[in-house]
Amino acid sequence: MSVFQGYDGELRLYSATTIHTATASAYMEVLFCNMDFTGPTSRGKTEEEMIMNRGQFDDNSHYIEGSEHPVFQPMTFTFGCRLADTVNTQALCDWLSGVTTVNGRTIYGWQYDSTNNWGGTTLQVCGHTEHLTPQFEDTSKNRYRVEVLWDGTNDLGYRYEEVYFRPGDVNVTESENAVGISVTGKIYGTVTRITSFSSASDIMR
DSSP states (O other), rough: OOOGGGGEEEEEEEEEETTTOOOEEEEEEOOOSSSOOOOOSEEEOOEEEOOOOOBBBBBBBBEEHHHHHHHHHOOOEEEEEEOOOOHHHHHHHHHHTOSEEEETTOOOOOBBBTTTBEEEEEEEEETEEEEEEEOOSTTOOOEEEEEEEOOOSSOOEEEEEEEEEEGGGEEEOOSSSSSEEEEEEEEOEEEEESSSSOOOEEEOO
């Protein structure tokens, strides 16, 4: 039996085709080296709240759905990588800083479209009711698709929709042997299992 190793992993940032489509057009790859990726495997669900008869449990006691906040609150994932003295490093730092052009190409986030009422992804509440994720108040903030995949006999991976990178959560770190970048992203959309990457073109080629 073989086990997944950190160096088998790859993370990709994806741009949408245009501002209001859910199709990936371009990606940037980040190969793992520090083996410090941490991310959720699923999105939260609502809590179950017990309703009793004046604080006493009886035959009429039952659960009701609690606040929907756990469904819509952003989840956190983190990763780090070492930086090489190449244009790829400049492009990666540009993308994470929130620019709209990388390597001469325009990148698009999974934005809210009030005309088509599309918010990027749909989150499910109470197992059946679906809600579109809303737009940010600051529409200049872009949310991107992020996919991570570990290569093996049975590939393991996850897709994170609508990831926002706050500028203050992207940091350059210096050590004796390398300069690296540590990144924290906030996931506002769905989390799904994948066994292969989304089809798109490499933005650096």
